[in-house]
């Protein structure tokens with residue numbers, strides 16, 4: 001029997017199309033829907049005004065994360081507007097029978113951290129959430145992407161959204177990552193090569209040895225940043241690493257259901273001769289520890305490099321000049337040695353256990369620099385628990401750091417964790433936009449290793465110099 | 469939420485020739501705390517529009533009385549970043565019905581169409597012509613014709629056509645939204661869900 005070779009993306013997408021509309025989008029079925037306090041209240045109001053119900057409440061999961069404080073979570077939330085959003089989420093979840101992991105719940109944490117760690121995210125699923133970094137879940141071989149509030153209302157009321165099928169791109173990277181180069185550096189490197197709009201209109205499959213050899217945490221970091229490339233999302237084919245990660249997780253299938261699911265998951269890969277609309281190839285030895293210097297994630301480079309001149313970057317000259325002016329940087333300046341005031345370890349990009357292990361590996365036996373304010377924010381209570389159990393907390397405390405409580409925190413600075421105007425932050429999160437981490441804040445995106453190196457030296461430092 | 473029908477819009481336009489205008493600039497995260505869709509227009513481009521003490525920044529285009537209209541013209545990669553529909557709400561609530569750029573970020577484009585803002589993608593050359601026309605005369609009008617799928621600079625008659633799929637065009641010209649459509653096919657969805665693995 002002959003059949004057309006297809007990609008992993010095609011397999012998952014095509015099996016979720018309920019109806020194709022001629023000269024229009026596909027009616028696309030959603031297996032899992034995550035909601036949080038910020039982008040869901042208006043969707044619930046919409047349901048109410050139309051008199052609609054939630055069609056499959058068991059397919060939606062709610063967690064509070066964007067707006068929550070990262071200290072004193074046992075106390076009432078101070079900001080009345082934030083408290084109001086948290087209350088709305090709780091009330092809506094209760095009213096419609098949706099699982100809700102609110103503040104203080106042992107499963108609470110950042111939506112894209114808690115989904116995978118509890119086994120809600122599975123290979124071959126379609127997953128959406130009103131947050132663009134939903135792309136994180138693609139690490140499991142799922143099609144996962146962010147949606148707007150109107151679409152949240154669509155999923156609640158009909159379990160479907162209307163989507164045109166994106167084009168397909170494969171990014172292949174073979175070889176072995178060098179010393180001090182960690183998963184975060186890989187997407188930051190890709191971004192520096194293709195720019196922050198280089199993958200717009202595409203869905204990416206990440207393939208090759210670099211991704212095959214990565215842990216699930218690493219793959220999540222990579223897929224998380226696929227949206228920063230402009231892509232709808234990114235995915236990695238599920239393999240033994242994926243299955244081992246999922247086996248035994250709370251809500252993952254068990255027993256016979258596991259065997260059945262596993263048999264299906266093993267079919268989820270791109271066929272040998274399948275065609276992509278675009279293929280890009282890089283080699284692992286091109287990648288050194290990365291850092292950004294501008295106000296979009298595409299404006300980054302190897303840490304030992306200098307800040308490029310306008311002619312070398314893809315953004316228009318005016319935008320680039322505006323970006324450097326905001327950052328207080330100039331063309332041709334060295335990045336190493338630059339002043340740092342804040343260090344942020346956390347977010348759905350780098351708030352998982354592996355990121356804390358990496359950070360601890362550098363600060364162990366050293367001391368936090370006096371000029372640095374450090375916010376270390378685990379992605380979830382489960383991560384927080386692991387940090388304690390593995391003795392990482394002791395290492396951090398010894399070096400003069402404190403651990404905060406889980407949440408999105410300074411990633412988007414909706415709570416009190418705001419970097420002050422004009423200050424420089426080395427952040428492990430995903431966006432360095434103007435004001436993203438607080439009005440006037442200046443963000444340099446980097447890996448947990450680069451963040452740790454800055455935290456102990458007080459300036460931008462190549463982490464390789466601190467690795468034995 | 470239903471929105472106004474969109475057919476032909478003739479209006480002056482506000483120029484913003486900056487690339488990568490991201491959703492954090494359109495509406496900063498600290499203004500996302502509402503549980504109702506109200507008042508977002510007041511905080512559109514908040515940090516570009518106002519100083520820290522809430523006084524208007526004189527050099528920002530929305531504070532310049534010579535520019536006005538229902539069309540916002542932006543640089544390449546407009547709306548990148550967050551999926552927050554609040555960005556589209558802020559643009560709509562401020563009074564814009566159409567955004568023109570040579571390139572839109574995917575999620576923003578979808579959000580805009582879902583709430584009744586028409587995103588019009590033009591060639592970089594045509595975008596340049598629009599900016600020049602507005603520079604020469606801030607009262608220069610643009611005509612956006614959705615049924616014909618064209619955008620023109622009224623004074624010179626220069627015209628370009630743009631893409632939109634038939635389904636979305638039908639929705640926009642009639643003020644329908646996707647929720648109405650999905651409700652009409654609930655039994656198909658139910659049947660699909662019953663066969664689904666998860």
Ligand code: SF4
Pocket residue numbers: 065066110111112131132133347348349407408411412429430
């Ligand atoms: S950590 Fe940042 S990117 Fe991730 S879900 Fe929270 S706000 Fe979104």
